[in-house]
Amino acid sequence: MNDDRRFTAEAHTYLDGAQTGPVSEADRSDADRLRSAVEAYSARIAAPGRSLTDAVMERVERRGKSKQPVWRWVFEPQPIRLRPIWAPMMAALLLVLWLAVGNRGPEGTPPLVMAGADTVFVQFRLVAPEASAVSLVGSFSDWQSDQYTMGREDGGVWSLTLPLAIGEHQYQFVVDGQRWVPDPTAHAQVDDGFGGTNSVIVVGPRGVVRS
Amino acid sequence: MNTIRHLSLATLLVTLATPGWSQQADVRGTLEARGLPAQLVADVTAVAAEATAQGLPTDPLVDKAIEGWAKQVPAPRILVVVRQFRLHLFDARQAVVGDGGGEPLGMVVSAAAEAMGRGITAEQVGTVVRAAHRPESSAPGLRVAAALTAQGLSSDQAVAVVIEAMQRGQTDAQLLDLPSVARAMHARGLGPAQIGQQMMGGGAQGIGRGLGARPPDVPPGLGPPPGKGKQNPSKRP
Numbered sequence: 383m384n385d386d387r388r389f390t391a392e393a394h395t396y397l398d399g400a401q402t403g404p405v406s407e408a409d410r411s412d413a414d415r416l417r418s419a420v421e422a423y424s425a426r427i428a429a430p431g432r433s434l435t436d437a438v439m440e441r442v443e444r445r446g447k448s449k450q451p452v453w454r455w456v457f458e459p460q461p462i463r464l465r466p467i468w469a470p471m472m473a474a475l476l477l478v479l480w481l482a483v484g485n486r487g488p489e490g491t492p493p494l495v496m497a498g499a500d501t502v503f504v505q506f507r508l509v510a511p512e513a514s515a516v517s518l519v520g521s522f523s524d525w526q527s528d529q530y531t532m533g534r535e536d537g538g539v540w541s542l543t544l545p546l547a548i549g550e551h552q553y554q555f556v557v558d559g560q561r562w563v564p565d566p567t568a569h570a571q572v573d574d575g576f577g578g579t580n581s582v583i584v585v586g587p588r589g590v591v592r593s
Numbered sequence: 594m595n596t597i598r599h600l601s602l603a604t605l606l607v608t609l610a611t612p613g614w615s616q617q618a619d620v621r622g623t624l625e626a627r628g629l630p631a632q633l634v635a636d637v638t639a640v641a642a643e644a645t646a647q648g649l650p651t652d653p654l655v656d657k658a659i660e661g662w663a664k665q666v667p668a669p670r671i672l673v674v675v676r677q678f679r680l681h682l683f684d685a686r687q688a689v690v691g692d693g694g695g696e697p698l699g700m701v702v703s704a705a706a707e708a709m710g711r712g713i714t715a716e717q718v719g720t721v722v723r724a725a726h727r728p729e730s731s732a733p734g735l736r737v738a739a740a741l742t743a744q745g746l747s748s749d750q751a752v753a754v755v756i757e758a759m760q761r762g763q764t765d766a767q768l769l770d771l772p773s774v775a776r777a778m779h780a781r782g783l784g785p786a787q788i789g790q791q792m793m794g795g796g797a798q799g800i801g802r803g804l805g806a807r808p809p810d811v812p813p814g815l816g817p818p819p820g821k822g823k824q825n826p827s828k829r830p
């Protein structure tokens with residue numbers, strides 16, 4: 383059918399299925415061809431008895447039921463949705479884990495810890511050349527003798543630096559796991575009530591000065 | 594019958610929610626966690642209950658018991674010391690409250706007890722408490738006064754230094770720098786009386802307003818982590 387051809391009123395009536403009058407052979411031929419094409423297209427886009435939704439859901443279910451080995455899912459690229467805020471949070475978590483677990487120094491050096499806003503790094507030192515082990519025990523460690531083991535340096539000096547909260551702390555050194563000795567360089571020495579002497583340091587925001 | 598059951602349940606819940614009961618449970622739990630023997634736990638918990646009833650803090654009592662046990666002190670001796678410390682806390686509370694006042698903070702009572710054990714009188718405790726801008730500020734003030742006294746300053750001078758620093762507007766944290774400043778002055782050869790005078794002067798050698806005038810040989814405390822960067826230059830024997 384040419385584009386510039388126009389159907390007569392009779393041809394339109396014929397296409398509508400209500401033929402009432404004579405239609406030319408050419409119009410009838412074009413109209414029949416057009417009708418058969420429309421019917422074929424309609425049949426293709428709308429399968430009888432199934433909506434488009436039904437068809438889509440059927441395919442989804444079929445895909446879901448298909449059995450794929452797990453290893454195949456593992457090795458195939460998968461889309462991952464990630465909020466950007468998770469990146470620094472994961473980095474911080476990894477840093478904390480590394481500091482807590484993976485950063486142990488030699489000879490029982492305690493793990494590296496980070497000082498908070500209200501804590502200050504304080505270095506403790508004791509000259510005890512004859513000692514084979516020295517630990518730091520105090521109110522900051524609930525007086526547990528196995529929490530802070532000091533490291534030996536040249537000249538029989540035992541040293542440990544740890545973050546302490548700003549405020550007053552009482553402590554002693556434990557030499558060879560038995561002998562409790564005060565720190566002669568502390569701010570003060572006080573009676574511990576048990577017949578011994580506790581050393582006292584007052585940690586200010588800018589640190590501790592001892593003699 | 595149901596009413597009685599409901600009343601019993603309510604009574605139990607109220608009992609559990611009572612601060613004293615939960616505090617005793619905390620005391621007991623803390624001591625048990627540190628491995629103290631059952632009898633000592635029971636005895637110290639009883640002392641702590643008495644302290645609670647008198648409005649005294651229990652933490653210092655628990656800490657003292659734990660300290661004694663860690664030092665392998667016999668249990669009867671630990672109990673004696675804990676009971677004595679409760680009496681010190683009672684006296685300290687009286688000193689803090691003075692002629693009248695509200696319920697004192699536990700941290701202040703504890704600091705007052707430590708200070709009175711090092712030579713600060715009850716009157717001086719009251720002076721520091723009244724000079725503090727906030728109730729909680731008197732705790733570091735008392736601890737610093739006690740430390741300065743232990744460093745050789747007279748208690749009058751130590752209290753005067755603390756009060757002047759408070760009046761200069763020093764923060765609680767800045768007050769805690771005073772013992773280190775005194776130590777640095779001592780290392781330069783100054784005697785306790787001179788240290789007190791210079792600190793009270795608030796001049797170049799003492800603590801100034803706001804940031805404070807730290808002497809040049811006083812190192813900053815915010816140092817690097819262990820084994821990193823420069824070390825604390827303080828000389829130790």
